[in-house]
Amino acid sequence: MFQGATVKNEGDSVIIGRIVKGGAAEKSGLLHEGDEIVEVNGIDMRGKNVDDVSEILANMSGTISFMVIPVSQEVIPPSPQQRTATVHLRALFNYDPEDDMYIPCPELGISFMKGDILHVINQEDPHWWQAYREGEQEQQSLAGLIPSKTFQEQREAAMHVLTPDGKENKKKGKSCGTCGKKDKKKSKKKKKQSLYSGSGEDTEEYLTYEEVMRYYPQPNRKRPIVLIGPANVGRQELRDRLINSHMDRFSIIVPHTSRPKKADETNGKEYHFISRAIFEQDIQQGRFVEYGEFEKNYYGTTLDAIRRVINQGKICILNLEPESLKIMRSSDLKPYVISVHPGNLEKLRQIHIKLGKSRTTDDELKQIIDDAREMEEVYGHYFDYVLVNTDMDLAYDELLMEINRIEMEPQWVPQEWVDNYM
The missing domain is CATH 3.40.50.300 (P-loop containing nucleotide triphosphate hydrolases)
Structure with a gap:
């Protein structure tokens, strides 16, 4: 993750995978998801993996110049609702990005506890949403990543298939x-x-x-x-x-x-x-x-x-x-x-x-x-x-x-x- 954006590899190319709300990349308006990064301050990025790119960028200071190949204009833009709507969610599970092997950028992940309120400001990625935790919008200018509802449900379902006895034992x-x-007269007696x-048996939720x-x-x-x-x-x-x-x-x-x-x-x-x-x-x-x-x-x-x-x-x-x-x-x-x-x-x-x-x-x-x-x-x-x-x-x-x-x-x-x- 650099300057409010994440990168990924597609073959030998280094591609901008995500523009993070509140970051420098979004504010500049010059970088877009899907752009290929060719050079950074004259250093050729082609053939380098994302870890090498992140290390190079982390050691740079001052003005950083990018040479990019813009993403094809045929990409369908997000809907107005995806761009602007803020969705307010209560978390029903605990989450720590450091324990998540699937998160694309652990440093950008938001940890939260069951009951926390999350303000989701971007749902364009089907797997990773951008959000703020309640009360932290002022202190945290950069949005963080949380697993999307669909992605988390898929992981829960997969975990249930792998360890079905765990959940069944909870129910029993x-x-x-x-x-x-x-x-009061009855309360002193033991009652069976x-x-x-x-509503009958609960379905799996x-x-x-x-x-x-x-x-x-x-x-x-x-x-x-x-x-x-x-x-x-x-x-x-x-x-x-x-x-x-x-x-x-x-x-x-x-x-x-x-x-x-x-x-x-x-x-x-x-x-x-x-x-x-x-x-x-x-x-x-x-x-x-x-x-x-x-x-x-x-x-x-x-x-x-x-x-x-x-x-x-x-x-x-x-x-x-x-x-x-x-x-x-x-x-x-x-x-x-x-x-x-x-x-x-x-x-x-x-x-x-x-x-x-x-x-x-x-x-x-x-x-x-x-x-x-x-x-x-x-x-x-x-x-x-x-x-x-x-x-x-x-x-x-x-x-x-x-x-x-x-x-x-x-x-x-x-x-x-x-x-x-x-």
Whole structure:
């Protein structure tokens, strides 16, 4: 790579393979992709490989003169959209160009982490796009390379063919979630539950990028906050503290159940009581975010129950299992997903002691940490924010601060949310 351009060999010729946005080559307007470099400052380039050319150019200083053979004018120019449109993407995988043997110029590659926002300014190359990482446009005048969506999907598919057992084992390792039932009397009992998403088995999905757009907070339409995390990580306590401290601002949903109503219960208060037949009909119609069965009765959380809270002008706080996130994100609810993640073993032990769970063993604590890691690996592309719980008071303050922030500042959300659900 030199002066904002990369070169490649075609036979004995040295060809300009790419003009990088923001570089000197682009600004000059004199060099174009496909031009053959014949001489540089009088040095013949023909027959030299790209490594030799790069070394020669790296040792040059001052004015550099190129003798080129222009690319044929028959080359089809890029479309106006390719030339000018900026596409905003959320990365759904981690990437380090130094580990990528296929990148044409590692020095030009951009490293990024899952969740980073990338602003793609050039998609002319089918394999390598030019982009900036969010917040770095001012500091980085030269665009960098990232693998294109199609190219990355092809590599993921090839990797899956080579190591199919790796992905299959991940899927088999998914833990079964619990239903949305929030009955304090029942919560102390061990429940064997069966969670259903209502959408059948997931098809193979290769996680690369998600196109996003800016979403501006709407005062009359609060985004529901979904707390995700392993059991006994503290998210239940965080949810209850939010509700109890700000009852006028936050609310939980009223779940549905097929069990009979007790004498001291009111329909619509503790539960929405419906028949088993109606419950199963609602399942078939996709009205539940998640549901489970306990002692031959259904319990579950409906999309409409969440909407009722939103229509009251309150923020709905939900403790859901990660299997439910796909349904939430495909709805019109625009959830904001916060993963509550444990700290190290000692921090987690101290939290359990403060919560009156001093009998939790080290093996049980380690299992919580392992469950959180697996959850992040499988579902981390759905997370908007990761809250590491090392202290309940600090975690609560951080959680409240993040909720306050998204009520005031714009956020990047999937493009279809803005296109379809505004």
